[in-house]
Amino acid sequence: MAFETREQVLEKVIAKEKPDCPHCGETMSLWEVPLMTMDDGLGWGTPYLYVCFNDECTLYESGWKNIEENYGRRASYRCMCYPESGAYECMPVWGPQGGQGQIIDDEVIRKQKLQDEKTEKGLAVLAECLVSEDKVTVQRILLDPAEPPRVRLKAAEVMGDVGDTVSIDALKENKYGNDILRKGVEEAINKIHERHYTRECPFCAEIVKKRANVCKHCGKEVAGE
């Protein structure tokens, strides 16, 4: 699940202390590697890095001169650090603004933390719903786009265990933003059918008994199993 992996990596990185730049001593910024770079195969093999964006950093200041003298080009380096290994490296930049758009500032981190809390809470509510078979709450969470993706995916799973055939229409009519969730809901619907010995009429899409020979809704022949 690609979107979860990235999310989980960020969770881990946020929990860590930001390192200080070995060249200037400033606290480094958490930086999201642009997707474009990753697709080009020029990525650093990680979605997040720490970067020193201090314009007075000695590495950055001397970089302009070094590159100009050695390569005759207008560029410099920023110091970067891998969150996993803690190893430092140089990242080429072509201007003082280069890469600054990907800085993950404290506001983003705060929002991410709120989202994490919401996820934790949502999962706890769903665990209770599973025990009490509270399908109404599970359905509400599943259909609520404001709920975190991981919570909605879990809600789909729980729905398969506690939902009844009455819920199927609402689940089918809702639009889901991503394929993983859509698949989760499909699996939930299949599971609900299984638990209730029902299936969908191939002609009118109404719910019929698994063993029915004739659809009670459209009257067509639907050979029983």
Ligand SMILES: [Zn+2]
């Ligand atoms: Zn620095």
Ligand SMILES: [Zn+2]
């Ligand atoms: Zn039918």
